[in-house]
Amino acid sequence: MSRNVLSDPATEAADPIQLVAPDGSRHHHPDLDAVLTDVNDDALAELYTDMVVARRIDTEATALQRQGELALWPPLLGQEAAQIGSARALRPDDFVFSSYRENGVAYCRGVDLDDLLTVWRGNASSGWDPFAINMATPQIIIGAQTLHAVGYAMGVKFDGGDQASIAYFGDGAVTQGDVNEALAFAASYQAPVVFFCQNNHWAISEPVSLQTRVPIAQRASGFGIPALRIDGNDVLAALAATRIALERARAGDGPTFIEAVTYRMGPHTTADDPTRYRDRAELDAWAEKDPLIRVERFLATRGMAVDGFREAAEHRADDVAEALRQGLIAKTDPDVEDVFGEVYAEEHPWLARQQEHYRRYLASLDDSGDRTPPTGEGDR
Amino acid sequence: MSTETAQREDARGTQTLTFGKAINAGLRRALSDDPKVLVMGEDVGRLGGVFRITDGLQAEFGPERVLDSPLAESGIVGTAVGLAYRGFRPVIEIQFDGFVYPAFDQIVSQVAKLRYRTRGRLKMPLTIRIPFGGGIGSPEHHSESPEAYFAHTAGLRVVSPSNPQDAFTMIRQAIASDDPVVYFEPKRRYHEKAEVDLGADLSAMPLGAARVASPGTDVTLIAYGPLVKTALDAAQAAADEDVSVEVIDLRSLSPIDFGPVEASVRKTGRAVITHEAGQFAGLGAEIAASITERCFYHLEHAPVRVTGFDIPYPPSKLEHHHLPDLDRILDGVDRAMDRPNSLTGLVEGGA
Incomplete structure (x- = not known):
């Protein structure tokens, strides 16, 4: 049913404004x-x-x-x-x-x-x-x-x-x-x-x-x-x-x-x-x-x-x-420090602790990347 | 400048202020001190905010520094990001806790990450104020505690003051911080009054610091925002039963200052954590896990959580069931103390 009170959305647009046509001719606006x-x-x-x-x-x-x-x-x-x-x-x-x-x-x-x-x-x-x-x-x-x-x-x-x-x-x-x-x-x-x-x-x-x-x-x-x-x-x-x-x-x-x-x-x-x-x-x-x-x-x-x-x-x-x-x-890969850097502008003890723990973990690896945990008792 | 304004701006003494007026005083001071500070949000201008926290600020600083925003939370936060690119320090008011979610993408994907994304070249010194928590008899979406979503988001700082002095000092610290800060205001405490030292030294206690709100020796009770007062009342009630409760006001929810928490639990061997937010994957879970990791050999009992239930926020006639109150906190204290409590005799399997 058509209702004349409704306006139709304009679904067709005029051609976009063009100054240079695909054939190279110049249109003026x-x-x-x-x-x-x-x-x-x-x-x-x-x-x-x-x-x-x-x-x-x-x-x-x-x-x-x-x-x-x-x-x-x-x-x-x-x-x-x-x-x-x-x-x-x-x-x-x-x-x-x-x-x-x-x-x-x-x-x-x-x-x-x-x-x-x-x-x-x-x-x-x-x-x-x-x-x-x-x-x-x-x-x-x-x-x-x-x-x-x-x-x-x-x-x-x-x-x-x-x-x-x-x-x-x-x-x-x-x-x-x-x-x-x-x-x-x-x-x-x-x-x-x-x-x-x-x-x-x-x-x-x-x-x-x-x-x-x-x-x-x-x-x-x-x-x-x-x-x-x-x-x-x-x-x-x-x-x-x-x-x-x-x-x-x-x-x-x-x-x-x-x-x-x-x-x-x-x-x-x-x-x-x-x-x-x-x-x-x-x-x-x-x-x-x-x-x-x-x-x-x-x-x-x-x-x-x-x-x-x-x-x-x-x-x-x-x-x-x-x-x-x-x-x-020529670009070198980013440094591990960049993992943790610039998350915050100011001091953040939680992240600093996490970073330190990861540093210790990396330090526990030998040159071939295998784990070499310190000998002795557990974590305390 | 009027004489009255001059007097207000010069005020550095101690005044008795409500929680809400203390935030207002902090915002006014920040607007006076730094021309790059802007206040923006829905109804914050002429009306002064639905809670009147920004009352009088537009009249004093003009509509280009205290902006009424169109009703679109993502738009408010997203334009604040653009203003920060231009060197401004926007302070945003999200009208109610349950209205923040349309802005979640801009907060999580932009505000929190832009510093990291740009390797520190772009500062994001936004302050996002969110009145939060229940207890005021409101309809749905007006009483929520969404802090865990933000605490879980790297790049944000999340704080919640519990008293007028902290409200004044911490809003100024939040605005001064070059990191984005989500500042949760316990709306049911807005009308509580206390002495506020308007000349308080901002460096005396950092924004991230927890504090012992009331010393004790038997059990550590950890709270923040609206429940600090409830926790202090509970500590007083426990004292009548000869239980000495040490109340810790976290103040900062991300990061959490575990120093005072660890020191206290090492002393008491027992910890109770309380918040209005639901329990599952809430801040209490992180605090309990961290206490267990850091103080395992000092613990006499597993950490106890007294929290809201894991439900959508209930209708206001039911909210007193949901919100931890003095008695539920004392019941938690009894559990931590191995005293008779509501769960005595309960045998639980996995659930």
Whole structure:
């Protein structure tokens, strides 16, 4: 029975905003173009190089996992434009709160390559100093970081700073309570935060249609947050959208939501097998929209020598990959002291006692690792 | 600044304060001393909290330092984590013990682990205040004792003051600590009054220290939070029967300061542990095991636990059965003392 008083949710969205089409042609959008006036050929070449490097880091890390040098790796293949475009819109003093897949963002933030893979080798629970690059280390709990981003932005507002924070999360996260609470808090406090959702269509094996019946960007309006829905494989759209969101944040206009519609070309992680849940045809269709190829095509339309750019970018990517590999292989295993260190800032007698008992146990082992208990009576 | 405010802030003398007002005074002092301290939670601003613990603080420090939060506990704790990244020291009020569970993930997966995850680069100096325990005749979810969940979580400190002086001193120590502290307030003691030295030296007794609340020689009675007063009353009643009970107020539940506990049990050879929380895998289990490990050759009797039952918190008309009271504690003392008690003659098999 139809009831006219009920409004229908809009389940179809207009096509996402696109500035560079898959064939390399340039579409124009007055608002987005207005924030890209400084993006000249050199800037385009830099964005392209960043994307090539991000892809190369990803390929190298996947290879390192296959060779047993990494325990696990979450590929970003296909999401280079969304990550590079958004990250290059940020100022160094803005703060990033990401999931575990934003390795392209970390690269743009200037992460020490030696620190990028530490987590995935199992050497530490995080790789880099968050305050060295103003980026929190990868968050594994889905969506938890969005609240941290909002809290950080609230702090910026309270202490009078002009920075912004940005929360990166995926389509799988949008059902999480934390993400919905983050949107509510951000709206209530008008926090200078950017919600950057990479809709890569898959949360491991679950399609985005299981998370939402409406386009993700439309959820934001229910919280009173303006949203943009962009082609996430278009680096210029990602750059422009994020610049607009940051401009709003710095002007005191509060949070903005960006849905970057992209595609996870690879598995969820190196432990995943996507052939069990998605069709080859879907992958092939998205390969046609590859974010790197379309920049090459776009550069060609501007009369730039693409082969030369590609060669230079790949040369740079080779250097990064080599540094990544050498840094990883040179890493020594963590020390046993690290098991107990930095659980607490202040004295903790219980843990100190446990650590001392374990030290004594280790000391009781001989060089071949066999137990050699002291002779004599029992433990007292 | 008004004259009244100036006087309050300068107050360093001794005043008679309720437990609740002592926490309020501690929060006020922390807000005055450090501009990075924030108070946040549901109804903590204009209303002053449902228990009025934050009464007057928003009026004095403004809505950007004493924040009314939307009703989402995970959101409150998660945004506090972000504020800590920005250098703030958030003090969170969870309105009631039974409302903390939506925040459990942020507390366990983020607050507790971020220091370790970042190898000490990120401080997490949050204080999470939780009014806890029963005895106030409330509906479901308003009388729980969830401390064991947090005590079991590495990276957190868990404390519970038992009297107004400790309430004042320990809230300031908790806020000053660079570790996250879960601060359990015995809500049924909020209206009890005592002298509070507002100039008390914070370094005199560390946040983690246990103390002998009442000396004795025959049996050690270990309590914390709301049951310390009950334990002291029980000790007095036992004295009438010529049993000398030494009461230990743990104050810190994680870590536990076993020094005074061990010293006492070595002297008495007998230990009774009491808490409102259920018995199974509760703090009493850890305390009994640790006493047994550390004082085995001094024990005259197995450690005795007098606790709440292993049930969901009962309706308030039944809570007097559930909550350990003076007589149940004395019955536990009798068991530890090998005196006739409610279990005398009971032959138990495995159950």
